Amino acid sequence: MKRSTATRAGAALVVGLTLITAACSSKTDAGSSAGSTTAATSATSAASTASAAASTSAAASTGAASGSTAASSATVSSDASAGSSTAATGAGGSGAALTTAAPVSPAVTLTLWGTYGNGGNKSQTDVLTTTLIPEFEKLNPGVTVNYVDIPYDSLKQKLTTGAAGGELPDLVRSDIGWVAQFAKLGVFAQLDGSMPNFETLSKAVYPGTLATNLWNGHYYGLPLDTNTRVLITDQKALQAAGMTAPPKTFDDLKTMAGKLKGTDMALFADSGLQGWNILPWIWSGGGEITDPKLTKASGYLDSDTNVATVQMLVDLYNAKQIPNLITGNQGATSTSDGLPTGKYATIFDGPWMKDIWAGQYPDFQPVYAPIPAGAGGSISVVGGEDIVITKASKNQAAAQAFVAFTQSADYQLAMAKTGQMTVVSALGDREVAADPYLKVFADQLRTAKPRLAIPDSGQVDTILQNALTPVFQGQGSVKDALTAAAKQIDPLLASGT
Known part of the structure; x- marks a missing residue:
């Protein structure tokens, strides 16, 4: 044959x-x-x-x-x-x-x-x-x-x-x-x-x-x-905030923001409000997006716990401690440039940044630390x-x-x-x-979690970005935005198999 x-x-x-x-x-x-x-x-x-x-x-x-x-x-x-x-x-x-x-x-x-x-x-x-x-x-x-x-x-x-x-x-x-x-x-x-x-x-x-x-x-x-993503800073940023170690908790982060007020350095920067960006905050704050069986987002994504966590970020944004890069401003300085040049005090990013900075900013010495912990602990996202x-x-x-x-x-x-x-x-x-x-x-x-394991997970990212961006720009409440997002995610979960 x-x-x-x-x-x-x-x-x-x-x-x-x-x-x-x-x-x-x-x-x-x-x-x-x-x-x-x-x-x-x-x-x-x-x-x-x-x-x-x-x-x-x-x-x-x-x-x-x-x-x-x-x-x-x-x-x-x-x-x-x-x-x-x-x-x-x-x-x-x-x-x-x-x-x-x-x-x-x-x-x-x-x-x-x-x-x-x-x-x-x-x-x-x-x-x-x-x-x-x-x-x-x-x-x-x-x-x-x-x-x-x-x-x-x-x-x-x-x-x-x-x-x-x-x-x-x-x-x-x-x-x-x-x-x-x-x-x-x-x-x-x-x-x-x-x-x-x-x-x-x-x-x-x-x-x-x-x-x-x-x-x-x-x-x-x-x-x-x-x-996974961790918090990254450097000694210059810590010195500018009068700190000897990276912020370990949400409260430490808010304290750091207060000390940076009046300087040219923003507390934190990120490039969006999709799952990769927002989930570490939600999970560390003690919240979830859905029930454990991935069947329902309503009542979970828009929980009081999540509302409080996202409101904290909105408040920092309004205080000019988070730049509008997070809402999609393409003209804003990227996180990979903003941290080593002193525009941002902290970012969340991954292990690949070491080699990128070694080539582009050879004198930059990043300091890596866990995601600041809230009521849920220090929880990041698996990538x-x-x-x-x-x-x-x-x-x-x-x-x-x-x-x-x-x-x-x-x-x-x-x-x-x-x-x-x-x-x-x-x-x-x-x-x-x-x-x-x-x-x-x-x-x-050890504590990081995956994004939703459903075929339409990409749509979840779009829903989160579209729902939260207007809130950061002063349009609507966090509660209403999360409730609207949850209602859009529910049918995606129902058709996820």
């Missing part, structure tokens, strides 16, 4: 599917990974399928052991027809012995769309294109990966138009909030049940990051990287990206091999050095040891 190109590619590319075992072979206590386990559990609870979440949580407690077992049995039998074999040994990716796969014929070109270069982060695209992609191509002769960097604000629309026009890549580095939406639309390919070693790979990552790929009981990707395959790809086996390669210790730790936090639980301690500044982010991930 004549074998299809996909079948031959799958056999030849099996090397990519074994790389993950190296990442998991260093046995780690399930409770000692750097912070993300609790955040992962929070994200898992937001998944729409309870049974899947339960099994995922169970996988977390056995992930190190199962990964270790996988590493010890990672030798793949030679395929006589394809003429390829591969083996992986060693601990945590170090000393791994990998046999190069037999050349793929005809040659395969994979196209990957992503946003690694956003914000001027040249370090991530450099690592990807000069180190990691060449490594994958060397292990898989005949396979070429073409990376296309796309601005974050354009990628979602490009996926939508590409799906309509039949012009999609093989692979996408997708925002975690998009997977359910494009899975529902039939754009992303289901991986469980079709991708070799998917179960092994899925057990190696933090459960909550895996849950961002879940829709309607199936998984449409694997987590690629995770992150990150997933790696997915499009249904339209004609190179499914090759794409699956690249997906597996992204889960390897080589890939994960290389990207961790550029500010992308690993999703592989066994690598968490090594990541923080290599870059101690990541400890604040890892600690924040």
